[in-house]
Amino acid sequence: MRRAPERACRFTIDPRLLLDLLCAIGLGVLLLGRVTEARTLWLLRGYLMLVALAWVVQRYANLPLTSKLIDALVLACSLALAILWQGELRRLMELLGTGRLRVLFGDRSRDQLASGSVATLSEAAGRLSQLRRGALIVVDLGSDLRPEDFLNPGITVDGQLSVDLLLNLFASDTPLHDGAVLVKANRIVAAGVILPLSRQGINRYGTRHLAALGLTERFDRCLAIVVSEETGTLSLASQGRLERPITSSRLHDLLSEALALPAGRSVSKDTSESRG
Numbered sequence: 001m002r003r004a005p006e007r008a009c010r011f012t013i014d015p016r017l018l019l020d021l022l023c024a025i026g027l028g029v030l031l032l033g034r035v036t037e038a039r040t041l042w043l044l045r046g047y048l049m050l051v052a053l054a055w056v057v058q059r060y061a062n063l064p065l066t067s068k069l070i071d072a073l074v075l076a077c078s079l080a081l082a083i084l085w086q087g088e089l090r091r092l093m094e095l096l097g098t099g100r101l102r103v104l105f106g107d108r109s110r111d112q113l114a115s116g117s118v119a120t121l122s123e124a125a126g127r128l129s130q131l132r133r134g135a136l137i138v139v140d141l142g143s144d145l146r147p148e149d150f151l152n153p154g155i156t157v158d159g160q161l162s163v164d165l166l167l168n169l170f171a172s173d174t175p176l177h178d179g180a181v182l183v184k185a186n187r188i189v190a191a192g193v194i195l196p197l198s199r200q201g202i203n204r205y206g207t208r209h210l211a212a213l214g215l216t217e218r219f220d221r222c223l224a225i226v227v228s229e230e231t232g233t234l235s236l237a238s239q240g241r242l243e244r245p246i247t248s249s250r251l252h253d254l255l256s257e258a259l260a261l262p263a264g265r266s267v268s269k270d271t272s273e274s275r276g
Helices: 015-034 038-060 064-084 086-098 101-105 115-131 163-169 207-218 248-260
Strands: 135-140 155-160 180-184 187-193 222-227 234-238 241-246
Touching: 015 038, 038 064, 064 086, 115 135, 115 163, 115 222, 115 234, 115 248, 135 207, 155 163, 163 187, 207 222, 207 234, 207 241, 222 248, 234 248, 241 248
Parallel strands: 135 180
Antiparallel strands: 135 222, 155 187, 180 187, 222 234, 234 241
């Protein structure tokens, strides 16, 4: 009796499966590459591993009960992360809705300030603090801030950054002193800008501090310098965190440090609970 010829064993790969894996891996690498804060990175890694486990169980294991439990866990984690990262998700939807994909997928390079501009900002903030003039200075380091990102875009200035110009813009008898000044690429872009307020620390901070926190919560590549009108206290907001009180020399060091750090890392933590 003749035996049937053995067929050569061939290993075939489903192109759709390969494309699915490549797209998923690419998206995971993109997400992990955009996160630099350690705790957030751990949460994202754990979530992606859980999603990958759910996919493996559903596709290759006949474990319906385990699959249901993992799906429920993924859903619960998704809801928890949506609450924790509501600011980041809102920012993502804003970028997608406005078509600003360059900010989302582009490089993380910052619009560097010259060392002289750091000194100018520090000196101006110190003098405003001595005069007890309330001030809010937003430094855009690559967030590509646009008029629609503010409650009111203010008045276009487009002037060279200088101490005298900042002091004049925040003079108490000028109509622009209550708003923020936007600084980008060593120039004052606009003044009298009205920023969105943060919901954190409403009972602890004044309006300027809440505005600084609100903007830096949404945009990771910008800083906000705050001068309290009541006490003259200097503060610096970054990544939704506020360091206060600080001196003008400390502000100079923090600005220099922020320009040297990779985008996305916070400069400081909240060190005071006094109201500005």
